[in-house]
Amino acid sequence: MALTQTAETRYTKPVLVAVNKPFDDEDGLQALRSHPLFSELNGKDLQHLIQQSRRIRLGHHQLLYRQDMPAHHFFFVISGRLRLYRLDSSGIDRTLDSIAPGDCFAEVMIYADPPRYACYAEALKSSEVLMIPVKAYQDMLESNPKYAQAALRHYAKRAVSRFHDLEIMTVQNARDRLIRYLIDLLPNGADEGGEVELPLPKCLVASRLAMQPETFSRILADLKANGLVRVNRSRLFISDPQRLIEISQ
Amino acid sequence: MALTQTAETRYTKPVLVAVNKPFDDEDGLQALRSHPLFSELNGKDLQHLIQQSRRIRLGHHQLLYRQDMPAHHFFFVISGRLRLYRLDSSGIDRTLDSIAPGDCFAEVMIYADPPRYACYAEALKSSEVLMIPVKAYQDMLESNPKYAQAALRHYAKRAVSRFHDLEIMTVQNARDRLIRYLIDLLPNGADEGGEVELPLPKCLVASRLAMQPETFSRILADLKANGLVRVNRSRLFISDPQRLIEISQ
DNA sequence: GGGAGTAATTGATCTAACTCAAAGATTTTC
DNA sequence: GAAAATCTTTGAGTTAGATCAATTACTCCC
Numbered sequence: 006m007a008l009t010q011t012a013e014t015r016y017t018k019p020v021l022v023a024v025n026k027p028f029d030d031e032d033g034l035q036a037l038r039s040h041p042l043f044s045e046l047n048g049k050d051l052q053h054l055i056q057q058s059r060r061i062r063l064g065h066h067q068l069l070y071r072q073d074m075p076a077h078h079f080f081f082v083i084s085g086r087l088r089l090y091r092l093d094s095s096g097i098d099r100t101l102d103s104i105a106p107g108d109c110f111a112e113v114m115i116y117a118d119p120p121r122y123a124c125y126a127e128a129l130k131s132s133e134v135l136m137i138p139v140k141a142y143q144d145m146l147e148s149n150p151k152y153a154q155a156a157l158r159h160y161a162k163r164a165v166s167r168f169h170d171l172e173i174m175t176v177q178n179a180r181d182r183l184i185r186y187l188i189d190l191l192p193n194g195a196d197e198g199g200e201v202e203l204p205l206p207k208c209l210v211a212s213r214l215a216m217q218p219e220t221f222s223r224i225l226a227d228l229k230a231n232g233l234v235r236v237n238r239s240r241l242f243i244s245d246p247q248r249l250i251e252i253s254q
Numbered sequence: 255m256a257l258t259q260t261a262e263t264r265y266t267k268p269v270l271v272a273v274n275k276p277f278d279d280e281d282g283l284q285a286l287r288s289h290p291l292f293s294e295l296n297g298k299d300l301q302h303l304i305q306q307s308r309r310i311r312l313g314h315h316q317l318l319y320r321q322d323m324p325a326h327h328f329f330f331v332i333s334g335r336l337r338l339y340r341l342d343s344s345g346i347d348r349t350l351d352s353i354a355p356g357d358c359f360a361e362v363m364i365y366a367d368p369p370r371y372a373c374y375a376e377a378l379k380s381s382e383v384l385m386i387p388v389k390a391y392q393d394m395l396e397s398n399p400k401y402a403q404a405a406l407r408h409y410a411k412r413a414v415s416r417f418h419d420l421e422i423m424t425v426q427n428a429r430d431r432l433i434r435y436l437i438d439l440l441p442n443g444a445d446e447g448g449e450v451e452l453p454l455p456k457c458l459v460a461s462r463l464a465m466q467p468e469t470f471s472r473i474l475a476d477l478k479a480n481g482l483v484r485v486n487r488s489r490l491f492i493s494d495p496q497r498l499i500e501i502s503q
Numbered sequence: 504g505g506g507a508g509t510a511a512t513t514g515a516t517c518t519a520a521c522t523c524a525a526a527g528a529t530t531t532t533c
Numbered sequence: 534g535a536a537a538a539t540c541t542t543t544g545a546g547t548t549a550g551a552t553c554a555a556t557t558a559c560t561c562c563c
Contacts (some may be wrong), residue, residue: 061355065531091421094499099424101417113417116410123417146406155403157395160409168350168362168372172340175348175464176422177551179520186279208540215424220520222542238529250343314561426521428550457510469550471512489558510559521548528541533534 028060028135033083035137036107040081041162042142045155050145057141063087063128076114076122078136082106085132088205090212091124098210103204105128112161115139129205179216180224184253186214187234188246201231203239271379276311277384282332285356286384289330290411291391294404299394306390312336312377325363325371327385331355334381336452338373339461349461352378352453362412366386378454428465429473435463436483437495447495452488 028034037043038211043051063069063085070076072091082104089102089110101124104110114120120139142153146152173189178181190201203210228234233249235242243249277283283304286292292300312318312334319325323342331353338359340350350373353359363369367389395401423437425431439450452459460470477483482498484491492498 089423093425094502099421101421101424113410113413116407117414123414124421130448147399147403150396150399150402153406154396155397156406157409158365160406160413161362162411164362164413164416165366165372167413167420170415170420171350172348172373174420175340175350175462176342177464177466206540213424215426217426217521218541219522219543223520224471226542253343453512466551467511468513468552472550475512505563507562508560509542510557512555512557514555515553517550517552519549519551524544524546526541526543528539530537532537532540 006042010136017134028058028083029054033135036083036150037081040107040109041155041159042109043081045149045151047144049147050152054137054141054145055135058135058137060137061134063132063178064132065128065130067128069109069126069128069134070122072122074122074126076111076117076120076139078096078138079109079112079114079135080126081109081135083133083135085134086129086134086204087126087134088129088209089124089126099215100205100209105204113160115143120148143227166189174215180227181253182214183224184219184249186210187243188250191243191246198242199245201241201243203241207239215219217244277304277307277332282384282438285332286330288402289343289358290408291358291361292330293367294398294400295394299398299401303386303390303394304384310383310385312383312391312411314377314379316377317373318383319376319377321371321373323371323390325360325366327387328358328361328363328391329375330358330384330386331349332384334383335378335453335460336381336383337378338375340373345396348464349454349458352458352462354453362409364392384485397473423464428463428469430502431463431465432470432473433477433498435459437499438494440495441493445495447491447493450490450492452490456488462467478490 026126035251037055038046038051043054046054061069061080062081069080069087084106087104088100088104088111089098089104090098092098102110111122112115114122117123146156169189173182176185187201190204191199205213207221207225208218211218214221225236228249229236233243233245233252235244277286286302286304292303293382295303309332310318310329316500317327318336333355335355336353336359337349338353339347339349340349350357353375362372367370375485393404416440422431422434425434434462436450439453440448454462456470457467458476460467463470474483477498478485482492482494482501484493
């Protein structure tokens with residue numbers, strides 16, 4: 006019960022408060038334009054959508070929305086980092102995803118019925134997001150078949166990636182779950198090894214992988230001791246991914 | 255390694271062999287028409303799509319496709335039941351989903367790039383599926399914006415439901431995972447209790463929930479002993495879902 | 504309907520991972 | 534930049550769930 010209270014009372018700031026700063030910096034716009042959900046939009050439509058959207062600034066640990074709240078908006082991350090999580094009846098906080106700049110989230114709610122957020126979303130550090138009205142995007146999709154095609158591709162990809170997440174979680178032992186998670190973080194084709202940055206604090210990666218922080222720490226210490234990873238804060242160097250995969254039987 | 259061999263050698267029958275029986279029975283057509291991916295199609299387009307599709311009959315335990323095979327088709331279940339699973343490097347077989355008549359599967363591969371099946375699909379009993387060419391469906395989507403809208407709704411829903419599956423798997427203890435799984439199987443709004451049919455043999459439900467069959471059996475026996483469920487083969491009667499949720503802290 | 508194969512249950516052990524606790528390290532805040 | 538808060542690590546003890554083993558119950562064939 007302790008954690009429920011924490012989560013429900015810690016965030017006394019009102020949620021969903023916009024800053025009155027237009028979204029017009031070239032970097033941000035460029036990032037938005039390169040997202041599959043927006044890349045096909047013509048200049049006019051994109052402009053129109055942005056006008057109907059609001060820019061939100063979030064402080065460290067600030068809540069953006071709550072699970073079960075009506076979902077009238079979806080979001081694009083301009084800067085910072087967020088995480089999605091759920092609270093179960095006993096108040097245990099379960100991390101489901103982390104979201105980086107350039108990503109969208111809650112966009113699947115566009116077609117949910119009734120549209121309610123399936124989880125909590127909070128900023129992991131100070132962040133800025135673009136809050137896009139579901140209705141506005143939906144209307145635009147209907148106006149142009151090409152837009153719908155792009156959205157389809159995006160949604161299909163999202164479904165595949167969730168399927169893959171599920172696959173990791175059907176792995177029974179904690180070490181192998183962690184190893185698969187790390188392998189997935191490695192850039193594509195980095196068979197010769199590479200560096201990985203944990204997208205969440207270690208204790209939240211643990212929660213994402215359905216294990217305790219202590220277990221996470223011990224497994225990582227063990228991998229380190231066996232020369233399989235080198236650890237520097239939240240940066241991990243994986244010299245031989247193939248060997249890592251092999252030991253995860 | 256044992257299980258890999260089993261899975262790879264057990265199915266000596268060639269995969270993806272069609273029966274030359276047209277898909278024209280009224281029941282089957284009706285089921286297809288009521289699926290969101292096809293309900294918007296006009297008679298002519300639906301007919302055209304069916305003509306390009308093939309009807310496949312699968313025997314008990316017969317493999318439909320293998321993980322990593324090029325995905326040129328997706329499938330609609332006419333009768334029977336199938337399951338999706340993956341094999342990891344040590345040959346452990348991990349069940350990811352079960353599919354009932356009226357459902358589609360591998361439909362997310364329509365937009366995957368490259369299009370490869372993400373898992374194995376096998377019949378759990380003798381089944382019939384409609385094998386639909388990805389290309390044919392894709393072409394049709396492009397021809398009519400209304401179709402794309404329907405597909406979008408479907409894909410978004412699928413993504414939400416995978417997200418929810420993932421949520422169950424972040425629950426750390428086996429009993430609570432099983433309880434949540436059962437609650438999800440209950441028809442919507444059956445707060446007063448109801449009957450649930452396990453969509454998979456118990457040993458495969460166990461695999462889906464990342465636990466051993468023995469653990470599954472013991473947990474169920476325990477719930478039974480506490481009067482929380484009554485078990486009759488693969489049918490479970492849940493008299494008080496609320497109480498079940500409460501004990502799953 | 505009887506036999507082969509598979510699935511489910513139950514018991515006995517063993518171990519991976521959880522829990523509790525306490526000390527360091529890191530990060531955030533004022 | 535010091536204090537507060539949070540995160541991480543490590544140790545010791547406990548337990549949930551895995552593993553091994555053996556019996557019983559189904560299911561699907563011929």
